[in-house]
Amino acid sequence: MSTETKPLQPSQVGVIGAGVMGEALIAALIKYGIKASSICVSEKREERAQELIAGYGICVCDLATNVSGSDVLLLVVKPQDMAAALDEIKGSIKAGALVITFAAGKSTSFISSHLGANNPVIRVMPNTPSLVGVGMSGMSRGAGVSDSQAAFVSAFLGATGKVVEVTxxxxxxxxxxxxxxxxYFFAFAEHMIDGAMALGLSKDVATTLTAQTMLGAATLLDQSGKSATTLRENVTSPNGTTAAALASLNESDFGGIVAKAMKAARDRSQELA
Structure with a gap:
């Protein structure tokens, strides 16, 4: 995709799914430059709808009106609810509207087949740090997606953190x-905090030490230009404390455990298709 491609400029963006991630995407759209009055959410819970109106100044409307009037439609629903949601909107979707799906495991062809239309579809996998502006999103184009549509998605997701495009x-x-x-990091942090407390530190001190250490290490990896291997080697003195800790992890096949966990997540994503 050319960096000079002008992003799509939608007149209305519809959001289906007003949970935590849906709200993060609404905030990203506004930060990107979409007017709050041009963002419409369909939300059955009146209390939640009022929260979004008060917090962002967006519009809330019924599903059929939202879908038929939106140039871009964000599907922020759970994978198990996606088929039902698509069946509900397929008769109302605007011709040519860009559909962006955020559900794990659901392919662009799955979305298209249930819609029964030729709407272009982009699939996105975000993550929860998007809620604080340091997220990571991976996007993929389905058939018929234009460069301007892809540029819009990449640009507005950039307001949540970083974006990569993959097949x-x-x-x-x-x-x-x-x-x-x-x-994975939260689980590792839990065990680090427990380990620090077992060594005599208070929970508050252990949590601060762990969180800041992880933040610092991630920032160093992101900004130093050095590989994770090089950074690990730099902090690991021969026969030192770090070497002793890493040796203990490796004795338990630390690398194999991580690879096995990631394969399990990959396999489950495939099962959700």
Missing amino acids: EDLQDAITATSGSGPA
Whole structure:
């Protein structure tokens, strides 16, 4: 995709699914430059609808009106609910409208076949750090997606963090790496905090030490230009404390455990298709 491609400029963006990720995407659209009055959400829960109106100044309307009037439609529903949602909107969707799906495991062809239309579809796998502007999204184009449509999606997702474009056959790998990835770090952080407390530190101190260490290490990896291998080697003195810790992890096949976990996530993503 050319960096000079002018992004699509939709007159209305519809959002189906107003949960935590849906709200993060609404915030990203506004940050990108879409007027709040041009964003319409369909939400059955009146209390939630009022929260979004008060927080962002967006519009809330019934599903059929939203779908028929939107040039871009964001599907932010759970994978198991996707088929039912598509069946509900397929008779109302605007011809030529861009459909963006955020459901794990659901292919662009799955979306298209259930819609029974020729609408272009882009598949996106975001992650939860998008909620604080440091997310990672992987996007893939379905058939018929134009450069301007892809440029729009890449640009507005950029307001949530970083974006990469990959072929759709790699989406399950994206899911296993960055989609599920935050949970791996949270789990590791849990065990680090427990380990620090077992060594005598308070929970508050252990949590601060762990969180800041992870943040610092991630920032160093992101900004230093050095590989993870080089950075690990730089902090690992021969026969030192770090070497002892890493040796203990390796004795338990640390690398194999991580690879097995990621394969399990990839396989489950494929099962959801």
